[in-house]
Amino acid sequence: MEHLTIEANGANFHLVRTGAGKPLLLLHGWPEFWLTWEPVMARLADRFMLIAPDLRGFGDSDKPDGPYGPDGHATDMLALMDRLGIDRFGVVGHDVGGAVMQPLARQASGRLAGLFFFDFVYPGIGPRMGAPDRLNHIWYQSFHQMEMAPALVGASRESCQLYIIHFLKGWAHRKDAFDDVLEAFADNFFRDGNLAGGFAHYRASHAGRLAMMKGEAPLLPPISVPACVRWAEHDPLFPYAWTDRLGETFSELDLAMFPDVGHFPHREDPDHAAMEIAAFFQRIGWS
Numbered sequence: 001m002e003h004l005t006i007e008a009n010g011a012n013f014h015l016v017r018t019g020a021g022k023p024l025l026l027l028h029g030w031p032e033f034w035l036t037w038e039p040v041m042a043r044l045a046d047r048f049m050l051i052a053p054d055l056r057g058f059g060d061s062d063k064p065d066g067p068y069g070p071d072g073h074a075t076d077m078l079a080l081m082d083r084l085g086i087d088r089f090g091v092v093g094h095d096v097g098g099a100v101m102q103p104l105a106r107q108a109s110g111r112l113a114g115l116f117f118f119d120f121v122y123p124g125i126g127p128r129m130g131a132p133d134r135l136n137h138i139w140y141q142s143f144h145q146m147e148m149a150p151a152l153v154g155a156s157r158e159s160c161q162l163y164i165i166h167f168l169k170g171w172a173h174r175k176d177a178f179d180d181v182l183e184a185f186a187d188n189f190f191r192d193g194n195l196a197g198g199f200a201h202y203r204a205s206h207a208g209r210l211a212m213m214k215g216e217a218p219l220l221p222p223i224s225v226p227a228c229v230r231w232a233e234h235d236p237l238f239p240y241a242w243t244d245r246l247g248e249t250f251s252e253l254d255l256a257m258f259p260d261v262g263h264f265p266h267r268e269d270p271d272h273a274a275m276e277i278a279a280f281f282q283r284i285g286w287s
Contacts, residue, residue, distance in 0.1 A: 001041070005060070009079035014060035015053035019045030022113070022286050023086050024277075025077060026052040029095020029120075030198050031164050033059035033188055035181055036094075039270035040277065047278055047287060048090075053080060055096065057197025059188060064197065069204025070096075074104040078111070087111060090286050092277055094118040094266060096201055102249070105223045113286040115227040115250075116277050118258070118265045119238045121209070123217045124245025130213035137237055140167070144199040145206060154195045161186035173234040173262030174269070222251040228280040230258040230265060230273075237263050254280065 001018040016034050018041055026037045034052040041050045054061040055073050064072070077100065081089060090113045093101045098120020105112055121129075129138060143149055153163045164185050168178045178185065189195055211217045227250040231243050240257055247253055258276070261268040281287050 001038075006080060006083050008083045009076045011056055011062040011076065013053050013056070013062070013076070013080055015051055015080070016041075017049065017051050019048050019050045021046075021048045022281070023049045023051060023081075023089040024281070025081065025089050025091045026050060027073075027077070027091065027093035027097025027100050028052070028055065028058070029093075029097055030058075030201060031167050031185070031189060032095070033185075035059075035184060035188070036264070036267055038181075040092075040266050040274050043270060043274035044278060048281070051081075051084070051086075051089075053077070055100070057200050058194065063193040064200050066200065067204035068197075068200045069208075070099045070201075071103045072204070073100040073201075074107055077104060078108055081111075088113055090114045090116070090281050092116040093120065094264070095120055098122070099205070102223065105225045106220070109223070109225050112225045114281060114284045115223070115225050116280050117227065117229045118273075119232050119235050119263055121212075121238070122246065122249050123212055123220070124248050125212065125238070125242050126217075126245075127213050127215055128242060129209070141202050141206075141209070144202040149199055150196040154190060157186060157190045160190040160195065164189050168264075171235070171237055171263035172268055173232070173260065177264055177268040220249075222247075222249055224251050226252045226254075226284050228254040228276070230256055230276050232261045232263060232265050233257050233259050234261065235263045254283075 001016050004015050006013050028036050033054045037052045057064050088111050091101050098117045101115050154160050169175050231240050258265045266273040
């Protein structure tokens with residue numbers, strides 16, 4: 001796997017590239033960085049060129065000055081692919097990455113061969129996210145916007161590790177999914193700026209999420225890029241029942257449940273995840 005630092009859209013981005021074939025851009029969620037994709041990348045490198053960046057604010061990429069959300073990340077990724085000399089590509093994303101893929105598809109649909117999603121936020125979830133029985137699952141979205149949050153979580157490496165592990169294990173159905181990289185994740189988020197850089201996404205997304213939960217989000221035309229969604233059977237954060245309105249956001253949708261996993265299908269069952277990704281892009285002729 002090749003590590004690169006590329007300047008794009010006024011910032012330096014760290015990315016990992018491996019494999020050969022049609023290009024796929026892999027977009028991570030929170031609390032993650034490029035390393036979350038390593039098991040899937042190892043399984044797909046014989047069929048695709050895989051590009052896994054750290055989004056702005058995460059990993060070894062530059063940190064934003066203030067809030068930084070999906071629209072900004074989408075512009076970053078288009079500029080990054082330009083700098084790599086890649087005009088057309090497929091995208092695979094999860095969580096924050098899935099939020100980024102939606103404006104990416106609206107900004108540059110002609111450049112995208114297809115979109116493959118694991119569990120993520122989209123407008124059709126609506127008020128359900130803020131229902132009383134869900135608030136104990138999304139408290140972190142408010143906490144991350146507090147000025148004291150990075151200093152509190154990052155008071156020591158131990159406090160940082162405990163916080164990150166709480167989500168990696170709590171949201172997973174297969175609790176050992178990250179056991180081989182827990183130290184690497186703790187070290188990564190304990191680096192200067194990485195907690196605040198990741199929290200910047202929640203500050204930038206706050207108004208849009210409130211509007212969604214109030215039923216006041218603007219109606220946008222459906223995304224026409226072919227989309228495949230494999231939603232976890234046991235995601236405690238985003239229940240499978242919330243997939244019922246995906247057809248309003250994606251006009252060409254392939255939806256199915258991903259069995260026996262929690263919030264991190266790509267990490268909990270990388271064999272099945274890689275198989276689903278490869279099969280989708282083969283079906284649409286991007287392989």
